[in-house]
Amino acid sequence: MFGGDPMPRELVEAALQGGEVPAGDPIESFMEAVIHSSLASSLALLYGSLEPVLDEDLAAAAVHAPLSGADPNAVLVEVAEKSREIYSEWSPKMARALAMGFVREAWWSAGGSLTHESLARLVEAGGFRAWLIGKGSLGRVGLPSDPREIASRDEVRSAEDFILKTARVLVRRVEAEQKEILGDEEWMSL
Secondary structure (H helix, E strand, O other): OOOOOOOOHHHHHHHHOOOOOOOOOHHHHHHHHHHOOHHHHHHHHHHOOOHHHOOHHHHHHHOOOOOOOOOHHHHHHHHHHOHHHHHHHHHHHHHHHHHHHHHHHHHHHOOOOOOHHHHHHHHHOOHHHHHHHHHOOEOOEOOOOOHHHHHHOHHHHHHHHHHHHOHHHHHHHHHHHHHHHHOOHHHHHO
16 A cells, blocks of 8 residues: 555655655654544554554555655654654544544435434434444454443543534534535546
8 A cells, every 4th residue: 555545646646657755754644644544543542552553554554655765664663662642642633533434424324314413312322432343343353351441531532522512513514525525426436
């Protein structure tokens, strides 16, 4: 894999034309890749740690290896050495990204007719936590030893609070985003 999502146009053009592809700051690049992967960010939040996502393939995508010349293993060593501080700094961003992903998938599962009231009811009934558990695991594989701890984790509560406080805005944002994507005939034909 060449990179995580999203990638700037200039980066894709440079890669296609054999130009220089910068790796960027290794920690920031790695964490941006985590945030843009709902699997990686959900695993990190489930465990309250970056340890489950210290993966060579993810690091390689994050720094655009091999096109950038960056060593994915060196990235992993650097992230691992500072993992507690990095997790503390980036966990609020991961929580918000996951909250947005949850709203998007709730909108899809509601057939595009999600309301802010139904979203709030879903979150209040534990829907976000259930989604998070499902997103970061395959059945019991991938879960922390005691998954009940998820309910008391500050990052999870923060994501739920974010959804509840901004439900109306989030639903409108997802509706607009999805109408633009689904209305783009060229994109939909790919």
